[in-house]
Amino acid sequence: NTAGHLYREITGDFIVTTRIKVEGTETAVPQRSFSLAGLFIREPRAFTAETWIPGEENWLFISVGTAFPAGQPQFEIKSTYNSLSTLKISDAQTGWMRLRIARSGELFTLLYQAEGAEEWQVLDQFIRPDLPKTLNVGLTAYADWDSVSADYPNYQQYNEQGASSQNPDLLAYVESIEFRRPTTPRFPLATLDPRVSLNPELSEARMRDLMAD
Structure with a gap:
């Protein structure tokens, strides 16, 4: 597994669902910007530190926690093509919820269901014909952009050494993750x-x- 991505390889169409709750270490919502966890799918890449080439990341995710401004419950959706990302932030709820990504060929549908709600809600859809038939599909968690942002312009140094200061504020509880085929x-x-x-x-x-x- 790579960094903040726990996954399995899935070939073909799929529906992946997780039941998750995200909190701060002392509050119901994290207080550091871009502190979230959720579902992440990514084009597999085989490289070492010596052979890694920038600008070739392809993935998308749906996560819950807080994005910006920090302290507000939010969803973050991101679609990345050759390391260039489109970011969307929307209001969320606190507490347990289910997140889902469904693949049908090049079409990816991102949904959520708040605790106690009867219906699923579609947050977004993406058409990604660039993504291969086999993908890494699973969970991600990340936190504390406030600390990372100062070092991230030198992303290679950051990837090798991490942030010079750290103050993470994220607890992600994952009850389950389920995989099934569309019908x-x-x-x-x-x-x-x-x-x-x-x-x-x-x-x-x-x-x-x-x-x-």
Whole structure:
């Protein structure tokens, strides 16, 4: 495993779900910016410290905790293509929740279900034809951007030596992580709304599958 990524290799379509709770060490929400944990998928890379080449990371994730400003419960979603990232932050809840990523070919759907809620909510979807058939799929946790940011411009030194100062504030409790195969065939369009789908029956079946326990 690499750094903050605990994973297994998954080939083909999948639905991965985790039940997770993120807190600060002394508060219900972490108080250091970008302190979150959640689901992470990544293109596998084989390299050593000597053969590593920058600009070739490809991945996406959904995590919960606090992003920015620190101290507010938030989701972070990030999609990274050749080490260039698109970041989205949205409001979240505290306490236990379930996070889910579903792959259907090049289409990735990111969902969450708050504790006590009956329905899953779709946070985002990404079309990523660049990602290979086999991916590293699992968990991630990261914290304390306030300390890291001063050193990160020299990312190679940071990767080798870590941050010069550290003040992490993150507790991530993971009850479970589950993997299963989708029950619907590959879906060629990003829409989840049967009202505007070219195949309403398939859209409805996929929605049921995405939100099934």
